[in-house]
Amino acid sequence: MTNDPWLRALLEGAAVVTALMTAVAWITWLERKIAGRIQSRLGPTMVGPFGLLQPLADAVKSMQKESIVPRDADALLFWLAPPLTLALALGTAAVIPFSPGLLASDVDIGVLYALALSGLLSFPIWIAGWASNNKYSLLGGMRMVAQGISYEIPMVLSALVPVVLAGTLSMGGVVRHQAEHGWFVVSAPGVGFVAFLVFLLTALAEGNRIPFDIPEAESELVAGPTTEYTAIQWSLFAAAEYAHSLLASAIAATLFLGGWDGPVLPPAVWMVLKTGALFLLITWLRWSLLRLRSDQLMSLCWKLLVPLTLLLLLGAGTWVTLAT
Amino acid sequence: MTPGGYFFGVCAVVAVLGALATISARNPIRGAMGLLATIVGIAGMYVQLSAQFLAAIQLIVYAGAVVVLFVFVIMLLGPDAHGADGGKRPGSWARWIAAPLVSVLLLGGAVLLARVSTPQRFRAAPPGHGTIEAVGGDVFGRALVPFELSTALLIVAAVGAIAIARSRATKPSERPASVGATRRLFGGAIHPRDARTVDDEVAR
Amino acid sequence: MSELVQVYLPMFLVFAVGAAIVAVFWLGGHYLGPKNPNPEKLQPYECGNDSDGARGVRMSVKFYLTAILFVVFDIEAVFIYPWAVLFKGLGWTGFLTMLAFIAALLVALAYCWKKGALEWES
Secondary structure: OOOOHHHHHHHHHHHHHHHHHHHHHHHHHHHHHHHHHHOOOOOOOOOOHHHOOHHHHHHHHHHOOOOOOOOOOOHHHHHHHHHHHHHHHHHHHHHOOOEOOEOOOOOOOHHHHHHHHHHHOHHHHHHHHHHOOOHHHHHHHHHHHHHHHHHHHHHHHHHHHHHHHHOOOOHHHHHHHHHHHOOOOOOOOOHHHHHHHHHHHHHHHHOOOOOOOHHHOHHHHOOHHHOOOOHHHHHHHHHHHHHHHHHHHHHHHHHHOOOOOOOOOOHHHHHHHHHHHHHHHHHHHHOOOOOOOHHHHHHHHHHHHHHHHHHHHHHHHHHHHHHO | OOHHHHHHHHHHHHHHHHHHHHHHOOOHHHHHHHHHHHHHHHHHHHHHOOOHHHHHHHHHHHHHHHHHHHHHHHHHHHHHHHOOOOOOOOOOOHHHHHHHHHHHHHHHHHHHHHHHOOOOOOOOOOOOOOOHHHHHHHHOOOOHHHHHHHHHHHHHHHHHHHHHHHHOOOOHHHOOOOOOHHHHHOOOEOOHHHOOOHHHHHHO | OOHHHHHHHHHHHHHHHHHHHHHHHHHHHHHHOOOOOOHHHHOOOOOOOOOOOOOOOOEOHHHHHHHHHHHHHHHHHHHHHHHHHHHHHHHHHHHHHHHHHHHHHHHHHHHHHHOOOOOOOO
16 A cells, blocks of 8 residues: 555545445346346346346446436536435445455544435435426425435434444444444344344435335325436436445444454455345345335334334443443 | 645635525525535534534534425425515615625725734644544533533424424315315425415416 | 544545546436437426426425424434443443433423324324
């Protein structure tokens, strides 16, 4: 590694973003394969062996399509929203620890930073919905932000359970604590496991994945905030959605499943395996479950998850105090 | 220039451009977007001042929550948010005199102050003053009583919001009988069937 | 340059690199894609009806209420962050402090629930 801090930081940033974009491309292939199998189809097969080159073909194809800005739309914000969404989604990658030495920015408030970016992500999508000047898009955007901010509360509170147990907000620190004292999903009787489940649920809701995809409920809102988007701009939104799901899986693996900690295999392999397993779980849920109604969604959040996570925090506090 | 200097420059430009957009945009939503840019720029400056916890809080509370609140209020007002003239009237001639005058006065005052008085020097902050441990130590140490009292503020905010929301509710007679009690209480669109424009209302 | 900027530099450069990659895609779409707009194509989609856009639409006060509840609980979470980090040093005193804080907010939540502010649609 070079000693020039600028060059080093640039290399680390480029490595993280390139790895993530490559992963995003091929998880779209993976998801389509799994969806196909669940629905007794084959999924993509034609482009390359097992359809493996399908993501590249899709990217080139969507660039060759026409980008349409609807009449009376706010053109500036309409153009800005998709790249902003994807850049925000990619930005979270900087604080994910892939192995003890492979972590772009080991900041002391890494958990806080990841949660802050995750909370901001619904906003550029709202901008897209508003700029489209379409009632479906606008309502989809409003619902997306309402859902995003509501579920951010239990998400943040459940992510704080590992912070209480480890006593640090640094992502690397949380993993090091788990490597020494056991993974939080099994240690701290019950509390860690319930917090893990709540975190997964809220991550699904933040990423608008089924069963929480009300902002883009086809039967009433066409395609939600992205109804008016075409070509590469639409693809940027799709890529951002996958990047967000993938990073949410990575954060859950870091906070609750011990991150890179594991026997025999190298740490980075463990991290990739855990993240991949969680992403597969999310995909499986998507193709198996139905959509909740918006009132059920809001009730679940405010009447169950918010009080539950507040009590979980107190439970984690009791456990830590009793254990020391 | 040092990398920190470049970083400050980028943040300052973003913050100032955002502020200009906030006050000059005709459209209130665009104004809110400008405010968002200013908030993000200032968060960057906090990082440069070694106040990283404050920077994260700035992003979470101001960019993530307060701007959303502003935007939802603008959406609640709908066309009224543009003002009585719909934001299309070209404004009074007085602003062409007032704005430069105020700017010149402010700038002149700042230059004059810098000339006549010695600049106030603050003691350098101790290293690590912006870490979450340092800030938290203060909150749960000497600021414990204000911290507990802040719950009262938060409760009042929730109660006040409900009071305001109820007083804005439409009269029951203006709503179809099929609409449920909560919908009557909190009138407005949450579903495409309710998303009427002002023109639709006039037509009825 | 300060230590802190050095630690945070990769984070900002992740943004910069991400923005650069996004720009490449965006420019690719700009140069490869056709541009043949016509009035029919540019019309906002509205299920076959002539659309008059969404500029005059007023949103439900429900959204505003959700936002302000979010602000209240978000600020609460902001106080919990330092508590979670410092908790091991604070012991039972810290636990009771937070117990009082969380209990007060649960009362606020119960009030909102009773007033129907948590009902999305009846």
